[in-house]
Amino acid sequence: MEVFGSSGVRGTVGETITPTFVGQVARAAGSEWFSAGTRTVAIARDTRRTGEMLADAAAAELAAVGCDVRRLGVVPTPGTQAYCAREGLPALMITASHNPPRYNGVKLIGADGHELSREALERIEARLLRSDRDGRGSSVTWDRVGRTERADGARRRYVEELLSAVDRKSIASADLTVALDPGHGAGATTSPEFFRRLGCEVVTVNAQPDGRFPGRDPEPVAENLSELGELVRASDADVGVAHDGDADRAIFFDERGAFLDxxxxxxxxxxxxxxxxxxxxxxxxxxxxxxxxxxxxxxxxxxxxxxxxxxxxxxxxxxxxxxxxxxxxxxxxxxxxxxxxxxxxxAYTAARFLELLADRxxxxxxxxxDDYENVRINIPYEEDATRRAMLEAAEAYAYDSVAEVTTIDGYRLDYGDAWVLARPSGTEPLVRVYAEAGSRDRAAELAEGMREALEASIEEPPADA
The missing domain is CATH 3.40.120.10 (Alpha-D-Glucose-1,6-Bisphosphate, subunit A, domain 3)
Structure with missing residues (x-):
């Protein structure tokens, strides 16, 4: 697929992500859904400053193809999925998940609450590219345009569904203190309440919804979460929990304030x-x-x-x-x-982890x-030719090795006691290198070997230059 990556489409606002582009995605999705009999589509967003602007653009184009629009406001992505499943409606989720504040994007959710299949995304993408080529898109007449309404309560219903789906009794009986860092994202609107209603004492950092993400970058990786570790230690918490920008992920710290892989x-x-x-x-x-x-x-x-x-x-x-x-x-x-x-x-993942803390x-x-060490390296690129050169180098490096090679996505080299993988990111202009081994030195050695091979290809002129 040219447009939709491994988890929707994302990019820098004002460059690849604009109101025009998001409107085109909404028009293509709305046309596909309308032709299949869907007459109402929901729109939700995370806390990014550009989210409302892009949701406005999407709502206008959905109405133009005849769809009524329900505006849910700021809701975690899993909360939007819960709404879709409950109401039987598809949705556009305006989010860039863990990406920096300047990014935004669109994730498409089906009426069953699931992410759209690759086949469904390909049909929508075909409409999008066809419209882009001929400069036209399907629109209804003036008297059939869709209406837009605000739909309140999506966050509240989401929390209620979470509470009914986990073992509240065992969590409450454990008398846990949870240190929570929702990272100023959509989880700030739901997770503090959820954990308190589970019977936990909750202390927070970066819990004010703010699309500038002033406290930390939205990606919940160890280097961005030092404040959470400090909060765990200062509050004598039993566990630390962090979310990304749209709260579909949970990362943990232990009772000592140590990051958990x-x-x-x-x-x-x-x-x-x-x-x-x-x-x-x-x-x-x-x-x-x-x-x-x-x-x-x-x-x-x-x-x-x-x-x-x-x-x-x-x-x-x-x-x-x-x-x-x-x-x-x-x-x-x-x-x-x-x-x-x-x-x-x-939030649900965090609650399931809390259930394991009842007696440990x-x-x-x-x-x-905890017997393995991981190393991850990101190698940025600017031109598609550079990306192709790096992937060609990864292929050559893989087949020159003594490892077992897997090519499901990129090139994974298994050595029996360790492995290394190189693959292009589906959402950013990066080639990612992952390595795992029983020691950090061995993992770092594998990652550095792959990186050296890829960076050597950058220094050489691309084959089609």
Whole structure:
């Protein structure tokens, strides 16, 4: 696909993301949905300063093709998905998730509350590109344009659904103190209330909704979360929880204020629910931790390209085949519990982790899965030719190695005791390098070897230059 990446479309506002472009995406999606009989579409957004402007543009174009529009306001992405499933309506979610404040984007959600399948996105993209080429788009006559209304209560209903889906009794009985950092994002409007209503004492940092993200960058990685670690220690909290900009991810700190590796958390959550004959789904950058857990449980592990769209699609295929998929996801905090909803949900994931703290500390919960070290490197590029050169270098490096090579998404080299992966980001102009091994030195060695190969290709003139 030319437009939609691994999780919608994102970019810098004023450059690739403009009101005109977002309107075109909305027109294409609205036309596709309208032709299938849908007459009402919801629009929600995260807290970014540009969100309302882009939602206005989307609403106008949806009305132009005949769709009525329900404006939900600021809602976490999983809250919007819950609304779609409850009301039977598709939606446009205006968000750039974990990207910096200057970014924004669009994620399309189906009337079942799921991210759209790749096939559905391809149909919408075909309409978008066709409209862009001929300068036209379908519009209804003046007397059939859609109406726009404000729909209140989406956040409140989302919190109520969360509360009914988790073990409130065990969490309340644990008498937990939760240090929460929603990062000024959409989770600031729902997660503090949710954890308090679970019976937790809640202390917060960066909990004011603010699309400038003044306290920290929206991506919940260790280097952006030092204040949360300090808050855990200062408040003697049992656990720290952080979200990204649209709150579909959860990252954790233990009771000592130490950052918990997302892959270790995913392994702990999976170990608690996987049974023989089950399946779980993750991406090609899957940690050996989850591989080990699936093997020990007698469950099958299915791999997909990186991105929630691919993971959700495979989950739905497996469920359609009658398989039980109790948990899935990636080590970046994007965990799914399909029996609840096949969608990433930071607040729900956090509550499921809190359930594990009823008789153990957070550090004890992840201790069995803390035997690996991870290194991640981002290599930026400006030109498509540079991107192609780096991927060609990754391919040559992979097939010159003694490793087992997987090409589901990029190039993953498995050495038995360690692995390294190079792949282009689906949302940013980056080639990402991931490595994992039993020691940090070994992981760093693998990552640096791949980086050197890719950067050497940048120094050389591209083949088509």
């Amino acid at each position: 997302g892959d270790a958390v995913l392994a702990a959550l999976a170990a608690a629910v996987l049974e023989p004959g089950d399946a779980t789904v993750s991406a090609v950058n899957v940690s050996q931790r989850l591989v080990d857990v699936a093997d020990e449980a007698g469950a099958d592990l299915e791999l997909t390209p990186i991105g929630s769209t691919f993971i959700v699609t495979r989950i739905l295929e497996l469920v359609g085949e009658g398989r039980r998929v109790p948990v899935a996801g990636e080590g970046n905090g994007g965990v799914l519990f399909p029996p609840y909803r096949p969608a990433r949900d930071g 500390s957070a550090s004890e919960v992840v201790a069995p899965y």
